[in-house]
Amino acid sequence: MSSFSIETLTQLSYLAAAALFILGLKRMSSPVTAVSGVRWAGLGMLVATLATLTLLFTSASQFNLILVIAAIGVGGAAAWISGKRVAMTDMPQMIALYNGMGGGAAAAIAAVKLFSGDEHSIVHLAMAVSGGFIGAVSFSGSLIAFAKLQGLITKSVRFGGQKFLNLAILLVTVGFGVMLVSGAGLQTGLPMVTLFFGFALLLGVAMTLPIGGADMPVVISLYNALTGLAVGFEGFVLDNAAMIIAGTVVGAAGTLLTQLMAKAMNRSLGNVLFSNFGETSVAGGTATGTQKPIEASDAGIMMAYAQKIIIVPGYGLAVAQAQHKVWELTQLLIDRGVKVRFAIHPVAGRMPGHMNVLLAEAGVPYDLISDLDEINAEFETADVALIIGANDVVNPDARSNKSSPIYGMPILNADKARNVIVIKRGQGQGFSGIDNALFGLDQTRMLYGDAQAAVSQLIQAVKAAE
Numbered sequence: 009m010s011s012f013s014i015e016t017l018t019q020l021s022y023l024a025a026a027a028l029f030i031l032g033l034k035r036m037s038s039p040v041t042a043v044s045g046v047r048w049a050g051l052g053m054l055v056a057t058l059a060t061l062t063l064l065f066t067s068a069s070q071f072n073l074i075l076v077i078a079a080i081g082v083g084g085a086a087a088w089i090s091g092k093r094v095a096m097t098d099m100p101q102m103i104a105l106y107n108g109m110g111g112g113a114a115a116a117i118a119a120v121k122l123f124s125g126d127e128h129s130i131v132h133l134a135m136a137v138s139g140g141f142i143g144a145v146s147f148s149g150s151l152i153a154f155a156k157l158q159g160l161i162t163k164s165v166r167f168g169g170q171k172f173l174n175l176a177i178l179l180v181t182v183g184f185g186v187m188l189v190s191g192a193g194l195q196t197g198l199p200m201v202t203l204f205f206g207f208a209l210l211l212g213v214a215m216t217l218p219i220g221g222a223d224m225p226v227v228i229s230l231y232n233a234l235t236g237l238a239v240g241f242e243g244f245v246l247d248n249a250a251m252i253i254a255g256t257v258v259g260a261a262g263t264l265l266t267q268l269m270a271k272a273m274n275r276s277l278g279n280v281l282f283s284n285f286g287e288t289s290v291a292g293g294t295a296t297g298t299q300k301p302i303e304a305s306d307a308g309i310m311m312a313y314a315q316k317i318i319i320v321p322g323y324g325l326a327v328a329q330a331q332h333k334v335w336e337l338t339q340l341l342i343d344r345g346v347k348v349r350f351a352i353h354p355v356a357g358r359m360p361g362h363m364n365v366l367l368a369e370a371g372v373p374y375d376l377i378s379d380l381d382e383i384n385a386e387f388e389t390a391d392v393a394l395i396i397g398a399n400d401v402v403n404p405d406a407r408s409n410k411s412s413p414i415y416g417m418p419i420l421n422a423d424k425a426r427n428v429i430v431i432k433r434g435q436g437q438g439f440s441g442i443d444n445a446l447f448g449l450d451q452t453r454m455l456y457g458d459a460q461a462a463v464s465q466l467i468q469a470v471k472a473a474e
Contacts, residue, residue, distance in 0.1 A: 009147030014066055019249060021059030022251075026253035026473055033261060037365055039374050049150075056250040096369050097326040098359035100228065101157035102195045107232050110151025114143030114207065114238035114255075120319065121245055122188060122201045130189060133244055137185045141208050148212030151225050156216075157358055165217040174214045180205040198267030215281065225362075226269045227282045227357050233262025272354035272380075274406075274416035302453035304462060307429050308469020314391035316347045317385065320420055321363045322356050322462045324397015324433065328459035331370035334396065337463055338372070339469050350377045351420050353401035393425035397432070397459050403444045415441060428452040442465040 032049025035041040057080070087106075094102050118140025119385055120129070128136070139452055158263055184204035200296040218225055240255025268275050319338070325331060338348050350372065369379060387393060395402055402422040403474045405412040423446050430447060432454060446452055455462050 010259070014063060018059045019280075020116050020170070021055055021062075022248070022250035022253075025056035025059070025250045026257075028055065029254050029257055033257060035158060039368060039377070050215060052254075056254075060251075064325075082127040093327070096331075096366050097329055098158075098445065099365060100224070100238040100362060103359055104153040104157060104228050104231070105152045106222075107228065107235050110155065110191045111143040111146030111231065111235040111238055112237065112262060114242045115147055115208070117159075117242040117245065118142075118143065119201065121207060122204075122305045123198065129235050130191075133189045133191070135241045135244045137204070139238045139245065140187055140205065142180045142234050142241070143238035144205055144208035145212040145215070146231045146238060148209040149227070150212075150231045152213055152216035152234075153231065157224060160211050162218075164220050170218060171410045174211070177207055177211045177214055181211055210395050219281065220358075223273075223280050225357070226266060226273065226277070227461065228359050229262055229266040230277065230280075232264045233259050233266055236260070236262050250322055269355055269360060272418060274414070274418065299447050300452065300456055302429065302439045304455060304465030305472070307354055307453065307455055308466045309473050310427060310465065311341060311346070311392055311394070312344060312470045312473035314341075314346055316386075316390045317392045317394060318349050318351050318387060318390045318425065319394045319396065319421070320351045320353075320356075320398050320402055320422055321367065322398025322465050323358060323362075323395050324431065324459050326357060326362065326366055327384040328461075329396065330396065330460035331366045331372075333460050333467065334465040335367070335370040335372050337467050337470065340467060344470070348376065349383060351387075352377060352379050352382045353398070354380065356401050358399060378407060380418060380420055387421040387424040390425040393422040393428045394433075395422055395428065396463070399444055400442060403442065404449075405442070405445045409445070415450075423449055423452075426451060429455055431459050432456045432459070433458060 028048050028050045032045045032052060035048060037045075061073075064076060075232030090102070102261070118136045119133075121136045121138065152161065170319075182203065184200060187200060188204060198312075207260055216227065225445060236255045236258025238255070240252050240259055243249070243251025266277065270280060273280075296440070319334065321331075321334070325334065341348050350367060352363050354360065357366075364377065368374075394403075398412055398420075400406075400417070400419075402420050403412075403414060404419070404423045406414045406417040406419045409415055428446065428449065428451055430452060432447075434456060447454060455466075
């Protein structure tokens, strides 16, 4: 087969892979078709990988081919094993880690091009430098996000003048990048390129360290968009159509998702990155009532004789791995003739769609799960709103208290239910450090304890009510 025909076949394969990427992404937009969407996208990646290997067989040395195949084997095995073993509660940090690897790979491509010192057009240099900069920021920032979600970094690092320091790092990095694009930096060789990537990596760390854990869904989505953009830029450098299309699609999807997440929190992206949200523990809180505890036996009886219950899951459910117990409780209630629905806020959990994934893993049917816009009007007709480990997404201060940091944020109207039961580990504030006015309302009762243990007690109480 001629070189021309192999290259033509490769380009056609890349086109087919890109089509599979787009089809997979489209199907991932619905929980019903998400699994098949992942498979279609995976097939696209397989096609692109095989096409690239075929092209390498005709142009690369045998030693390089061995290295490429070995890297694919090691990486594929590591991903397979970790993907099988990771708990659903740890999925956010895995997403952050894998997303960072994508940004790191894009930065590595740029580094190879720049370190080689080969002659390139100013357009290719600009693409390589831009992709390397964005990829490096995404790589180091995603690693910090992973460490925060994993509990390796437990506090946000903040100090006076931090924003000015970050701005200085950004300007220095951009300055090095401009010198590299102009060709002046390349003449100095290794030191200038090394400094450029060193400051880019430092910027990702400096940007992410002060951001609170409550903002991690938006941060993960942002770095996902940056990784896609970096891959797209490096696709231009390598003249690889599959990388260009895949990077553009991922970048666009990540950008839209980031905007949706920020809108769901009624905050701009700049506010997320630079506001030090959650720095004070009681900022704007109006929780004036007294938290009133309830025994699981009493809460179970209340639920057993209810006509309609809306369950609001949050990160506390994920930490306790209580999703299976919650589904068991739901089945018991449905068998008693109780209408049960699940209400999902867009930023519940530690990443977009986190609660949907947990409930799907437990076997909760999709038709029982509704998002904020679909179900908010139903809280007024609900006998019980059961809040499991959620906090800010049900805080009525977001509607009424203009001094609250979350004022204007769309929330689930759990406070409009006739009765509210909140399962919470203790009387402390949520992850963002804001008091929740819901907890002190007259119709609210607090069921303290680990979510899985508390739901198990509710199950026994519902059974006893028979």
